[in-house]
Amino acid sequence: MEVDGDKRDFASVSDEESWMIFHEDGEHEIMSIGVKYSGKWKYEEDTNELHLTDETGLTIQKIEKLTVKELILSFSFEGKKGKLFLINKEG
Numbered sequence: 001m002e003v004d005g006d007k008r009d010f011a012s013v014s015d016e017e018s019w020m021i022f023h024e025d026g027e028h029e030i031m032s033i034g035v036k037y038s039g040k041w042k043y044e045e046d047t048n049e050l051h052l053t054d055e056t057g058l059t060i061q062k063i064e065k066l067t068v069k070e071l072i073l074s075f076s077f078e079g080k081k082g083k084l085f086l087i088n089k090e091g
Contacts (some may be wrong), residue, residue, distance in 0.1 A: 020086060028052060 028041040039054030049077075050073065052059045061073040064083065071086040075084045 028054075030054070 017034045019031045026040050030037045037054040042051045048063050049059045061075045064074050065072040069088050073084045
């Protein structure tokens, strides 16, 4: 993860503590450092964005890169800009 140019490595976080699953029916499950969120996701083709809704509200993340192996999302949070780098260990 990178926030305002500050890179943070979560390599020590286990697969059980952090993951994302996007189901074909528009549901998502996200485990973020041991806290689970679930809700709806929608892909906005015009803007290449994921709109995620869960119990905390709406989060919009722009898809920077998407391959079978890698997903890079950019986002804004509390006035800071960041990027999330996700690796598919099964792909």
